[in-house]
Amino acid sequence: MKVVALVSGGKDSCYVMMKCIQYGHEIVALANLLPVDDSVDELDSYMYQTVGHQIIVSYAECMNVPLFRRRIRGSSRHQKLSYQMTPDDEVEDLFVLLSEVKRQIPSITAVSSGAIASDYQRLRVESICSRLGLVSLAFLWKQDQTLLLQEMIANGIKAILVKVAAIGLDPSKHLGKDLAFMEPYLLKLKELYGSNVCGEGGEYETLTLDCLPLYNARIVLDEFQVVLHSPDSIAPVGVLHPTTFHLEKKDSNSLEKKEPGLVFEVQGDGPNTPESTRQPDNGTVEHTRNRVSLSKTGKENTFSICCWLEDSSQSSTGLREDLETALKETESQLLKQGFNWQNVLYIHLYISDMSEFAAANETYVKFITHEKCPFGVPSRSTIELPLVQAGLGKAYVEVLVANDQSKRVLHVQSISSWAPSCIGPYSQATLHKGVLHMAGQLGLDPPTMNLRNEGAVAELNQALTNSEAIAEAFRCSISSSALLFVVFCSARTEESERSQLHEKFLSFLDLAKSSRRVLDPIFLYILVPDLPKRALVEVKPVLYVQEDSETDDETRQDQFGEGDYGCWGYKPEEWHQDCVQKRVVDGKICVTILSISTEVMKKLHEPKEEQQLERVTRFCVYLLNKTLYENSFSWNDTHGENDLRIHFYKSRCVRKEIIQRFETAFKELNEMSPEGRVAKEPIFNLVPVLGAGNSSASLDNIITCELFSLRS
Template sequence: MKVVALVSGGKDSCFAMMRCIDYGHQIVALANLIPLDDSVDELDSYMYQTAGHQIIVSYAECMDLPLFRRRIHGSTREHSVNYRMTPGDEVEDMYALLHEVKRQIPSVNAVSSGAIASDYQRMRVESVCSRLGLVSLAFLWKQDQITLLEEMIRRGIVAVTVKVAAIGLNPSEHLGRELKDLKLHLLKLNEKYGIHVCGEGGEYETLTLDCPLFHKARIVMDKYKGILDNPNSTIASVGVLHPLSFHLEQKETSYSTSHLPAVFEVEGNTTFTQASSSKPLDSEFDPDKGEQAVNFRISSTGKNLLSIGCWIQNSSKTSNGLQEDLAAVLRQIELRLGAEGFGWINVLYIHLYISDMKQFALANEVYVKYITNAECHFGVPSRSTIELPLVKCGLGGGYVEVLVAREPEKKKVLHVQSISCWAPSCIGPYSQATQYKGVLYMAGQLGLDPPTMNLCMGGPTAELEQAVQNSEAVAKCFNTSIFTSTFLFVIYCSACLTSSEKIQVQEKLKSSFDSSDSPSFLYVLASDLPKGASVEVKPVIYTPEVEEEMEELEVGKLRTPLENIFGKLQIDKTCYQLCNIKGKLLSCIVSITNTEASKICSQQGDSVFDFQCGSRKHMKSIATFCASIVAKILYESGFSWNDLVILRFYYPTRLLLSADLMDCVFSEAFLDLALDDESIKFGKEPLFNLVPVIGSGQSAHMDDLITCELLASKL
């Protein structure tokens, strides 16, 4: 990509440029924001470093690149971490600056910044990039600061301190000192006081005088003075370096040019623009077209936390096209949310099932017309996307499930849109993870190499290992680990995997977890996955809100003894996995194999049957059994139907049964259950979702006849 680099003069923004080049990008311009008044050295800003701004103009010549500069007219007006476009805010000066860069250099498609730990800064850069259609590159994000400091020095960044503001840093002694000379002192202060060795807590700021990117010249500071901000402080004096004179020293290896790189002063008022959230995609596509001509199937579960699913019932096994079908489904969910007094703001998670992964980009075009940052100001929902044989089973081209919370203000969303070395970015209105009332719902993670966003090499097991690593990076942002706190782990496998590759994936995954305390595993064989991936993982993690509860997880995350749980409905113990976290969370995976199905049908007086091809009669017996199991599991574990969050039944296409028939027999089974037990009260809509797959199960063989996934919560 062609990159404009945001430069403050500090070591971080310079090293971020070096990382961009490491990953094959090209720096084509520099952009810098400076105080409105030249006499001001340092602004009181959470966004911009301005100490040493008098020297930044020399970067254009040192790097032989155009430099765009703008004076900061705004101030901090929007104080929340999630920035929303605000007239008069200092962020709008960045927008105006980058807008002008893009106007003069249309080929620019990415922005580099030196953000390491500040969500406040990163999210504001991402907001501006989103509005301008640019990609945010933040290759230092979440990197270990000691490692970063050592690498910066090792790779030739020569930087001096231009501000100090921390205990242990004395302006008279440490201002103007080179970073390499301060390294040991900074490490000692980190050990003694916990300061950030890269200055991410505002402990110090630097000015880069030379680095490998300065191929024409280096900067030599001839004279400066130190200015004390609070000279009478007894804890930590704040000092700023004010340059008085400097010059450029040409490098012997530099090539000669007959011109000096241009320096552009960007002036004028900011222009406010926001991405359109209107529903119509274009003049030829109307998402509401034909809504009355199709039948929608809506399901819902739970009371305080509920799942809503919607599919198009289409017995003709044809589709109006993925775009029209998906738009119609999203519109129906939007209407259903509205009927409950909800909106997209209430949605925590979205399962997006599509009929053709080759049309993934088109599906996203529809998706972003409904789910937007503007609609979800508490944070956009997390998402997983897989291809399933929808049309083959008589469904439309799109099928959506949403997890809905009644108190959206209690959710915590991690949405990193910048490309970094930390974990895969989510460029668009879907986030890496959403935490709500003690549970972390993580987006589907692929085996992507974060800085390149390409699938890692080495096959399915290598992809799995990278996907697990990416999941752990996300979990750490919530102060937890997938290896100790995951109670449900879903693995989507591509249908292109061979039998041996599936087993290798399972063995690799099992080896990553302690066998004595591993989560419930669910394997789903999908037609295809995004980017042609072999595997996609989706952990669900227990994250207690009170620190003292962590001990409860360790002793409470036990398999419930199920010897007598099913009464007369006997089932092999290997056919279920159950995790009950002290009566607060319940997850269960139940597998109905061909063998178990034969037993069930025999108990009901049905004949032995070849389940490669099902029938209504036999499937009704199995559905009745599944409904009874769900009821038993809930009651024996101390949960009610109102606690039910997710109830999915996965069935394979080899049954040659339509979605309509499956829906009918499972609906009848739950109706019969309610008739047998007057205490059970179901709503008008089904409380389960039926998901057609190539295969599913507790193991990578994925040869179940029916697999049930259950999640209940009292949190």
């Protein structure tokens, strides 16, 4: 990509340019913001470093690229973490600056910035990039600061301290000192006081005088003044004010090979009124409501809405039209119940053909936007399923909705070395009521956004590494906090590799174990036709994040007594345990995976083929009911939810029969159960797959039930 680099003069903005080149990008322009008054060293800005701005003009000549500069007219008016366009805010100066760069150099597609730890700055750069259709590159994001400082020095960053504002740093002693010289002392301050060695806590700022691989000349600072801003006895604040400097050629011909970069001062006013919220184009599709089907599961706290189109294969509509119809109907259902897209925690987007992924995304962003979700866009997974074969149209949407705004969303759009970016209105993870719903993770190398090309096992390892990075942002770990891993395997995965996936999973979790208690997660493997980017594996982790200091509790059982589980003639037997995986945590969450294989079918002793499905569905309902009540849960907790998803083989006729059989089984259970046990038959969502199982080596289950019970 062609990149405009945001430069402040500091080490971070220079080093990220080096990382851009390392990953194959080209720096074609520089952009800088400076005070209106040249004599002012520092502004009261939450966004920009301006100390040393007098020297930035020479960067164009050092790098032989154009430099665009704008004087900061705005101030920090919008101070909430997530930025919304605000007239006269200093962020709008950046918008005007980059708008002009893009106008003059239309080939620019990305912006680099030196963000390491500041969400405040990262989110604002991402907001501007989103408005301008540019990609944010932040290759230093979330990197270990000690290692990062060592890398910068080892790779040729020559910088001096131009501001100090922390305990242990003295303006009279340390301003003007070289970063390499200061490194041991900065590490000592970290050990003594917990300081950030890269200055991310505001401890210090730097000015880069040379960047060996990038600069054709070095900047020589001839004279400077030390200006004391605060004589505090513990943490005095001072800045270095450059007075005279010159360029020193590294090579007698280096500055003569190219014309020196031009310097442009960008004028003009920023936008004065907020941009209008994008609305879906409702006129493009004639919605055929008679083909729309909906289901709703759950209760007061969270609930799910599923929407699909019946028998779409018989009509001429395509995936784009089916998805727009499904999203429009889902939006309508949300509004009817007093909710909207900002209440949505997670979206399962199932499509019939992954080659139309781009078209699906274009349709998706008509409905789910940043403007509609000020508290954060929902997380998402996108999977290809045999929808048409099962009579479910070409698009199937399942949304998980909360009745409050207590969710916490992690949405990093910048490309970095931390974890794969989410460039668009879907987030890496959403935390709500102690449950962390993570987006589907592919085996993408974060800085390049390319899939690992060594096969399914390598992709899984990278996907787990990416998941761990996201979990750490919520102060947890997948090895100690994971409840459930749903692993989607592409049909293109070799069977020999497929059998190795579970072993790789267990070895990764073993290596990642921390000193904290491990929840021992359960697994569900699902075979699907295809995945985004032609990936072989996609992982969807669900984690439990403790909101207090309570110890995980998996012992709250049998409070309802043994109960009568002899429905339809079934009696508890030891082999039943092989069908069920469950995890119960804090008496709040019960996750159950129920697998019915051909071996289980044989044990059910039903010789008549036409009655096998009836017996299987009854057996599923019996075991799910037994698991809930043995662990102090019920189908109708007053404040809670039961999210039941049933994975089945793709056949259209089997799907209709499964629905009928499960509905009948729940009705019979209700009639046979003690009064009040099941107030209403549970609603379930059916998902057609190519195969499923609790092991990557065996994906031939007849039916697999996924039940997530949450009690507040």
